[in-house]
Amino acid sequence: MLLAVIAAVTAAAAPSAPSPIYHYVRSNIDGSQPEHVVHYRPSKRTISVYKWVSKCTTAAYVTADMDDDTRSGRVFFAGRVAPNGTQRQFGRLTLDPESLTLWADVTPPGGKRIEARHALRATSFLLYDFDFADLNSFLQENHPTYDFSYALPVVWPADPSTFRDLGMLRAHLAGEEQHLGRDTRRFDLRVEGASPSSGTLWVDAKDWFIVDAQLGLPNHMEYKDFRLRLENVEPGGPKAWAALLTGHYANCPAPKATP
Numbered sequence: 001m002l003l004a005v006i007a008a009v010t011a012a013a014a015p016s017a018p019s020p021i022y023h024y025v026r027s028n029i030d031g032s033q034p035e036h037v038v039h040y041r042p043s044k045r046t047i048s049v050y051k052w053v054s055k056c057t058t059a060a061y062v063t064a065d066m067d068d069d070t071r072s073g074r075v076f077f078a079g080r081v082a083p084n085g086t087q088r089q090f091g092r093l094t095l096d097p098e099s100l101t102l103w104a105d106v107t108p109p110g111g112k113r114i115e116a117r118h119a120l121r122a123t124s125f126l127l128y129d130f131d132f133a134d135l136n137s138f139l140q141e142n143h144p145t146y147d148f149s150y151a152l153p154v155v156w157p158a159d160p161s162t163f164r165d166l167g168m169l170r171a172h173l174a175g176e177e178q179h180l181g182r183d184t185r186r187f188d189l190r191v192e193g194a195s196p197s198s199g200t201l202w203v204d205a206k207d208w209f210i211v212d213a214q215l216g217l218p219n220h221m222e223y224k225d226f227r228l229r230l231e232n233v234e235p236g237g238p239k240a241w242a243a244l245l246t247g248h249y250a251n252c253p254a255p256k257a258t259p
Contacts, residue, residue: 018236019041020235021235022039022136022209022210023036023231024229024230025228027229028218028223029214029216029225034053036053036231038051038244039136041137041140044141045065046066047063047064047073047136048062049062049133050081050244052081055249059080060078060080061081061245062079063076063087064076064127064133069097071142072095072125073127073130075092075093075094076094076127076130078090078091078092078093078106079091083249085245085246086245090109091114092106093105093106093155102117102153103117104116114162116163118153121167122150122168125150125153127154128217129155129219129220131228135213136209136210139209140207144173145173146173147173148170148171151167151168152165152169152193154166156221158221165193165194167195167196168191168193170190171188171189171201173187174186174187179202179212180229180230182204185202185203187200189215191216195217199213199214199215200213200214201213210228211230214227215227
């Protein structure tokens with residue numbers, strides 16, 4: 001009996017295996033303004049997201065630590081991909097679970113420091129400009145064969161408050177169907193807020209990762225709405241992730257000399 005208890009405790013304490021690496025394209029629903037978005041979970045409670053339009057140009061590298069109780073991010077670290085493939089951080093966004101407040105402290109490269117806070121309307125939230133990486137984590141950990149909901153804040157630098165409260169995102173399990181050549185579970189989405197909207201989420205029927213997501217609200221200022229479409233899945237692990245990031249600036253043309 002004692003050995004069984006020790007084995008159970010050891011298994012619970014052991015870190016989970018890294019997830020696969022999921023390659024997506026974020027765009028408007030019509031496919032315009034595409035950007036590559038890559039989701040990776042080094043462990044059960046950590047998320048890394050790498051975003052780029054073209055290689056050898058500035059690429060975002062955002063990470064998060066998840067909170068099991070809220071099913072949401074506990075802290076987000078904003079950054080860029082450094083030439084050596086590491087994360088060059090320039091800010092963080094932290095959840096205060098007692099006051100249900102998000103605190104932002106960010107100094108963008110070449111910009112002024114931004115300090116802001118945002119009161120959440122619910123305990124569980126998705127940071128919309130994190131491109132559903134936090135939603136992907138929830139789906140893969142919980143396999144929800146039920147309806148669920150999240151508050152939907154988004155970082156919106158054009159607003160004086162730095163944040164926008166888009167309302168509540170509600171997902172209704174609508175059934176199973178083929179989508180983009182995969183067996184999926186479909187969730188019908190609706191947003192209840194100042195600008196009501198709707199959309200659809202398709203999730204892999206076996207492994208519960210996002211296959212396609214469409215919603216009528218933009219998650220970045222330059223967009224008119226939102227789509228996240230799976231391109232491919234590759235094996236994960238620290239070496240694979242590091243190779244992906246260091247490859248961003250590999251074989252880039254040398255900068256032109258100043259006359």
